[in-house]
Amino acid sequence: MITAEENIELTRVGRGTLMGNFFRQFWLPVCLSSELKADGDPVRLMIVGEKLVAFRDTEGRVGVFDHRCPHRCASLFFGRNELGGIRCAYHGWKFDVTGKCLDQPNLEDKSKYPAGTPAIAYRVKEQGGMVFAYMGEHQENPPELPHLEAIMAEGDDRNIVLTHRDCNYLQALEGDIDTSHLGFLHVGGVDSEKLDLNDPEVFTVKEKAPKINVSEMAYGTMYSAQRDAYEGTEHQRYAHYIFPIWVSYPSGDLDTNITANAWVPIDDHSTMIFNIDLRRASGGGKKKLMYKDGTPVGGLARPLEYLPNTTDWKGRWRPTKDLTNDYAIDREWQRNGDSYTGIVGVPLQDQMIQESMGPIVDREMEHLAASDRMVILTRRVMLDAARKYAATGELPPVAHRPELAKDARGGDIIVPYGTEWLEGYEEKMAEIKGYRPNLSAAE
């Protein structure tokens, strides 16, 4: 479906690449706010292939820099974070969070260099417990953050989990919009005949070949997976891709499911996942699939275990299970049918599959099917948008109108049989929000 050249265009993220240039024009989450302490240790970050250093100054402001000191390129990671700025350990030049040079103490004639030399500093914002950086062309006039509910909702009542994944961002993001794998990879070991039908989500377990509806949207793309449900009704499960690296994913009823994943490229071969879930944080918890006898279907939401973070460029939020230990696969468990994979928990199952495809999927080897509609459309929409930006400098509408993303929520609903899929979504959202969203309105 896509050529080798297109695959290169879609997956490479370094400076000067098609997708890398496109991604830089949007705010990207780079770390948790809690990872940076005032006057604390600088933190190494790698984002879209660039080595950065992040620090929080005495007043709590955050700086995100190219890690190289503008004098002679010593790494500012080894600098002193002190009294309102970071001071390079080599010759003592000091920079505030905006990159402005405050001091050049090794220069005899300081008046010769009155303005100093700025560090390469990116625009920074903090929102919802995360630090965002803008690495694009318009440092003086950056766009707004996307108005996704998971980012913008007030308060600290958020559960955010970061995870390093050893593969290209695209195959990881595609795992999030590939609804077809749910019934196999995650719940293929569940005997659907024994499930309690009170939870509408059981239909995602019972029907393994849903109809997939897809549409291009002003903010990206959207799908629903459509299944027969109770007598005279249908189950619709919705998710959205939002430019450039966001997915609003379904993991429960539409009226309470405020969730998003950011699939942030670390470099071409690794990705940092920012998983945001407001419902979990507010104690609502995800409804558990239950058997008719009242016992919950076990192990689905088992969280990942992490290695201690290191200061390496790629040393943060790495799971203990990876390809080197075959994700601790239990072949007996897989064989006896209780587990489809022999792998514990949804996040580890996704990690195992996405990393197993190799650092970057060779997409010429694929044989895509009707179940891959959302993946096919989203690749096309991403590629078209990035090419348009390269040719004209024009970004998709959501870059300038971030409010277009505010009604892109993932989740499940039950509708009367025959309800048009987008109609059903807009009606339910109108009920939840008190106004009817117009998702496809680009202008």
Ligand code: FES
């Ligand atoms: S290299 Fe940083 S002050 Fe000289």
Ligand SMILES: [Fe+2]
């Ligand atoms: Fe999955």
